[in-house]
């Protein structure tokens with residue numbers, strides 16, 4: 001199958017992590033001539049990546065792609081079925097996907113110190129600390145995000161934590177997870193385990209290359 005996108009995109013990284021964990025063979029590429037060509041818009045009218053092409057089936061939106069992959073490839077499931085486990089897993093998906101990642105990205109427009117609005121930065125950091133405190137409370141980390149097994153929650157947690165660590169230190173906060181024991185332990189673990197360590201290294205290389213090209 002083909003997955004269109006770039007690995008350093010947090011949305012793409014979710015999908016790539018799931019595909020690699022499940023051992024699904026895939027090829028990654030950016031669509032020729034970008035995401036706004038008539039040919040690409042025919043696949044995804046939103047003009048966004050990731051997009052999955054599995055034979056004649058086209059799937060877009062990272063969350064939908066994850067559902068598709070887990071439904072089609074039954075080996076090593078990442079979406080639990082028991083009610084309590086579903087709730088715990090989906091809560092962490094929401095915490096990382098909607099709250100942590102969104103709050104961290106709120107800092108992105110302030111990255112250039114010469115154009116920085118400190119009041120906006122301060123407000124964004126307050127919001128980020130709030131959502132991190134809440135995430136720490138509901139985080140399992142035993143040893144995976146939602147408990148004993150790797151799940152879809154890890155596919156959301158790893159890219160969100162990558163961008164947290166990429167962005168926040170630029171604003172004078174050395175350790176964005178300081179004081180949050182479970183999240184800190186998890187971050188150390190995903191930086192050590194081969195599957196996630198390799199993905200994080202690829203995200204970092206890709207992002208650094210794009211930043212260098214835009215300088």
Ligand SMILES: N[C@@H](CCC(=O)N[C@@H](CS)C(=O)NCC(=O)O)C(=O)O
Pocket residue numbers: 009010011035047048049050060061062063
């Ligand atoms: N909700 C989408 C978000 C995807 C998204 O925003 N992708 C970005 C790359 S990180 C993109 O394609 N941006 C191009 C654009 O919006 O024109 C998902 O989860 O897949």
